[in-house]
Amino acid sequence: MGLKRIWHRLSGGVGGFHGGVDVPQNKRTADRPIEQLPLSPVLIVPVKQHIGEACAPLVKVGDYVRRGQKIAQAEGYLAAPVHAPAAGKVVKIEEHRIIHPSGLGLPCIFIEPDGSDAAETLTPWPDWAERDPGELRERVRMCGIVGLGGAVFPTFIKLVRDQHHPIETIILNGVECEPYLTTDHRLMVEQADEIVAGLAVLRYMVGAREAVVAIEDNKPDAIEAVRAALARAKLTHARVVGLPTRYPQGSEKQLIETITGRQVPAGRLPMHVGVLCQNVATARAVYRAVCHGEPLTERVITVSGDAVPNPGNVRVPFGTPVRFLLAERGLTDIDEVCVIHGGPMMGEYLRSVDVPVAKASNGLLAFHSERVFSLRQQEQPCIRCGHCGEVCPVNLVPNLLADHCRNDAFERAEQYQLFDCIECGCCSYVCPASIPLVHYFRYGKGQLAKIRRAEQFAEESRMRSEARERRLEREKQKKAARRQRAKQLARKTDDAGGAD
Known part of the structure; x- marks a missing residue:
């Protein structure tokens, strides 16, 4: 055991992570109970709402579907099926702009x-504890469960039992460190028992000995609610850990380091250090899928920002147009409004509000454009202050990475561990020169991905060409062998005729 792990245990089992920033929380919807959104006149359901391959539609125009019915089938391993968010008629199937x-x-x-x-x-399956973990994992896959913390990675893949990397600790992530967002907060306050029940199912599936629910200390009511739910459930070796509020504490690798003292090496997964990390909303979705047979068809979304007259936390069916959701919260005129999908640190500006809510949607923030533009500053040359490196939770050198990406030196950027960047935005937040560092990193990653695809295509083309040449050579040799055998047969026939 390393010195860091020893110190982690001696200090009470809660450590910290490098870097991070203290940002204004602005969680003004923290005390707003979850409300159910009315159904939109039309639901626009994308066939891809997860990391991985798109699904294939199982329905056709004119079909009647029930809520929870599978309407798009996963065609690859890295995928999650899509289910109807409401009962109704399929009126069309066509391409439509999505949140991207x-x-x-x-x-x-x-x-x-x-x-x-x-x-x-x-x-x-109320008797889930008597069933095989593989059977439960298949139920999670069939119900389309994905990570609801934002990554939308198909959950069933993370639940595979690996004999070489057994899971010792399962961490439920209730940190929700992004400003404004309060969806997980309200779920923990209002539905703590279902979250804890989902934790029990997850722990059984992966065989973890220890379970930890991590919550930042700016949510004391959530901490109290989950602790009470754990006591009612009588889960052994399970505890709630209150963490100091610091962004990006909710990032998976940073949270694992804080809770366990273990660092997930670059290019490796949490399972390689014996940890499974899941979001609290995902745990509840697993409970609903296993114990109630409910596919994932809706989620809680925080709607906030200074342009929203009635901010709150809303349970929204997937496929609901963003415009409809904002209108239901009192925002109908969006001409001078900027809408962010997600939180202000890692979210993306929406080019259009005529896009549907999907499984990755945890927040919609609407701000008056004049305020957003007033906060924007002209990019200045880097002054080499080093603040970006001090706050980087992954110990990167953001200013050098940005230089390489800006100058299209992508291979060099990769050598500086560009793909270790989690795009948390801490470096951009503290930069006195107002350099949009994360934008350069995303650009670099995109260009490197394009280069790798081109290299892969070239390699596959080379292999096909070489395989063709080998095939032609084999055919040539076979033809030569047949001609040789024919000559030998003819010679034998001539010799036999001469002897007669």
Whole structure:
């Protein structure tokens, strides 16, 4: 055991991580109970709401679907099926703009809800503790559960039991360190029992001995609610850990280091240090899928910002247009409004509000444009102050990385561990020269991905060409062998005729 791990245990089991910043929280919806959003006249459901491959539609125009019915099937391993968020009629299937920085579209299934409560669910499994973990994992896959902390990675993949890397500790992430966002906060306050039940299911599936629910100390009511739920559930070796408020504490690798003292090496996964990390909303979704047979069709979203007359936390069916959601919270005129999908540190400006809410949507922030523009500063030359390196939670050198990306020296940027960057925005936040460092990193990552795809295509083309040449050579040799055998046969025939 290393000195850091020893010190971590001696200090009470809670450490910290390098860097980070203290940002204004502005969580003015923390005391707003979760409300159910009315159904939109039309739901626009993307067939891809996860990291991985897009799904294939299972329905056609004119079909009637029930809430929870599978409407798009995963075609690859890295995928999660899509289910109908409401009962109604499929009116069209076509490409539509989705929430993505590119502003591009994807195939979407348009459903007109009929207002009925017709639903399709799987058989509830209250006896989950008597079932095989693999069976439960398949249920999670069938119900389309993905990471609801923002990554939307298919959850069933993280639940694989690996004999070489057994899971010792499962961490439920209730940190929610992004300013303004309070969805996880309200879930922990209002539905702590379901979150803890989901934690029990997850721990059983991966065989973890210890369970930890991590919550920042700016949510004392959530800490109290989850502790009470753990006591009611009588879960052994499970505890709530209150953490000092610091951004980006909720980032997976940083949270693991804080809770366990273990650092996840570059290029490795939490499972390689014996840890599984899941969001509290994901844990609740797992509980609903296993114990109630409910697929993932909706989620809680924080709607906030100075342009929103009625901010709050809203349970929203997937496919709901952002424009409709904002209008339901009192914001109808968006001409002079900037809308951010996600939080202010890692979120993206929306080019259009005529896009549907999806599984990755945890917040919508609307601000008056004049305020946003007043905060923007002209980019200045780097003064080499080093503040960006001091706050980087991954111990990178952001100013040098940005230089390499700006100058298209992408290979050099990769050598400086560009892909270790978690795009938390701490470096941009503290930069006195107002350099949009994260934008350069995203640009560099995109260009490197394009280069790698081109290299892969070239390599595959070379391999195909070489395989063709080998095939032609084999065919040539076979033809030569056949000609040789024919000559030998003819010679034998001539010799036999001469002997007669």
